[in-house]
Amino acid sequence: MLLARARVGPMSTVAAPADVMIPAPRASVDGGTVDVLPELWVPEARQWLLTSAGRIAPDGYSWMQGVHWVAGSGLYEPRRHRSHGPRAFGSTTVFIAQVLSELSPCRPGIEYLMRRTGLCERAVQNHLQMLRETGLLAYIVKGTRKRGESPQASEFALMLPPEFDAALGIRTTGEGSGRRMTGIAESSRKVMAKLATKAARKVRRPRPKTSSRTASKGARKGVSEASVTAVSAVSRCTPMGGGSSSVSTAGGTSLPPESKLASGKAKSPTAKKSKAVAGGRRKLNRVGRRHQLARELTQELDWLRGCSVPRIAWVARHVADAGWTVTDVRAWLHFRGGDVARVRRGSGLLAALLASAEGILDTPAKRAEAVAQWRAAQEAARRHRIQQVRDQRERFEGDWEAPRSSAVTRQVSQAFAQIHEVANGGRDHDQVSAADAPCEQGPVDPQFDQMRAQAEGELMRGVTDLIELAVDSMGREAAERIYGADLVRRARQLASAARSSLVTLTHR
Known part of the structure; x- marks a missing residue:
């Protein structure tokens, strides 16, 4: 049952007994009166989208208007149906609803809400249950927790309960949860404007409350410390100290000289040196x-x-x-x-x-x-x-186009081979140069011997990249001093033949 006030006269109100619900009457659109609103409570079986009696909110802003109306209506008391959990629909529940209104789709995880609100897991579950019991949330898909599988979050639909529409005289059209608003009573426009102001205002994150036991311990500790300080300092310049004294209670606090204060170089005696390295990284x-x-x-x-x-x-x-x-x-x-x-x-x-x-x-x-x-x-x-x-x-x-006759193809390949030989200095010229200069095989060094052996092995497989890169980067003379004139000549001939469309190189 819900406490309410019944209007007796124009200037006086009388509180109803604790076990009787007497909601205040509300004027309707046509000037008559309507029945009083019942208690706001949705059983678990009707907390689904298919079984809910409410309608889907068009957006998060309109839904927050309904949340603020439920928070201020007093039609919902969670302790009437269970003995644990929050005592009322308060600011923490409104803050969680504000977080949910920012999600699209509304599929929050419990860990996400715990990070956003700073609450424990059980508290988040209790506030979500309150939003479902007031008809503001309805299950679309209920989350699952199976052993060996990752937990799945529940997906909710933002709903407006039918009590909200009845209290404000909101006219709707359509059927089921897809109903949409078409008008509102004139007497409820000011109330709707106030709800709009509250919905536009962001609710701050609730501060954690200290328990009464911790507060009492802190109070006793503060009293004991105050008494010790009063005894050690003989008297304080306060009404509670019983008098005044010219002795300072600051102890041995030392002040910096005026020269350092004027130059701005005074440092606090308790300041710690920063261990950060320039650039933000340690060496x-x-x-x-x-x-x-x-x-x-x-x-x-x-x-x-x-x-x-x-x-x-x-x-x-x-x-x-x-x-x-x-x-x-x-x-x-x-x-x-x-x-x-x-x-x-x-x-x-x-x-x-x-x-x-x-x-x-x-x-x-x-x-x-x-x-x-x-x-x-x-x-x-x-x-x-x-x-x-x-x-x-x-x-x-x-x-x-390439010739189709094999004889013509052979003649063309021979012509291309002669052209490449002339472009590379000729076969006879290369052979004479290689014979006349046997000593130009490069310097005698184990490193260069290994490089020549590697280049010769690649040349046997038809790969000339190592020698060609050396020729292009350092010149042909330097490459011949490293790899030898014979290897350079063979690599150049093989590379020239590879560029021709009439020659195909394969590996065996």
């Missing part, structure tokens, strides 16, 4: 630099994807301690033949390629020169790929 130690380099290598090198970062950090520990960057490592791997597509064990290949690297490029100047050569080689490779694409388009999109 990495040796182990941190190793892991940072390893992480960058696994991100930029395709054949190191999926490798363990600690293992790569251990493999690259020498170059990381020497101050190498990921760009320096990529430049070194390029000249060592680290541009591979498929690797069975990336950490093993990286360890073999980085062997004695910090001893060869032992200065920043050498590393910078290697990086410049690597970038030049990349640019040359990019231009070469562009030229290949252009040649291919010209070959397939041009007017020239």
Whole structure:
């Protein structure tokens, strides 16, 4: 039952007994009176969209008008139906309703509402239950909690109870929960305007309340501390102290000199020094630099994807301690033949390629020169790929058609071969140059011997990228000093033949 007041005279009101509900009468549209509103309570069976007697709110703003009306109507008392939970429809419930009005679709999780409101799980569930019992929320889909599966949140429909329409004289059209508002009684327009003002105002997050037991302990503690202070200071300059004294109760507080106050350099004796480092990050130690380099290598090198970062950090520990960057490592791997597509064990290949690297490029100047050569080689490779694409388009999109006769095709291939030989200096000229200069095989060094062996192995498989990049970036003379004139000549001939449309290279 609900307490209300019955109007007896124009200036006096009388409270009804506690066990009798006497709501105030309300004037209707036609000037008569209507029946008093019953208690606002929706049973659990009618808390679904299909069984609800209310109508769907057109938007969150209109729904908040209904929420504020329920909060101020006094038609709902949760403690009449259960002995636990909140005692009334208060500001916390309105704040949760405000959070729900911002969601579309309205499918909040309990953890989300706990973060937004600062309440515990049970409190959030109690306030959601209050919104359902007042007819403001209706289940569309009820959440599930199954063992072994992630919990599913419930989806709600924002509803306006029929008591709201009856109290304000709202006229609707349509059937079921899809009814829409068509008008309102003249006497209720001011009430609707006040509800609109409340709905437009944002409700603040409720502050946590301290228990009475904690407050009483704090009060007793404050009284005891006050009494101790009064005894130690003999008397205070307050009415409760019983007199005044010229002795200050500030203790041994020292003030800074006026010179520091004037210059603005006075510091608080309790101020703590900030441990923040400029830039917002702490300086990495040796182990941190190793892991940072390893992480960058696994991100930029395709054949190191999926490798363990600690293992790569251990493999690259020498170059990381020497101050190498990921760009320096990529430049070194390029000249060592680290541009591979498929690797069975990336950490093993990286360890073999980085062997004695910090001893060869032992200065920043050498590393910078290697990086410049690597970038030049990349640019040359990019231009070469562009030229290949252009040649291919010209070959397939041009007017020239390949001859169908095998004899003519053989003659054309021989003509193209002669043209390429003349363009490369001729076969005899290359053979004589190679025979006359047997000593120009490059400097005797284990590193260069390994590079020549790798280039020769790639040349046997028909791959000339390593020698071509060296020729494009450093020139043919420098490439011949490194790899030898014979390897450079063979690589150039093979590359020229590969550019022809009449020659096809395959691997066996």
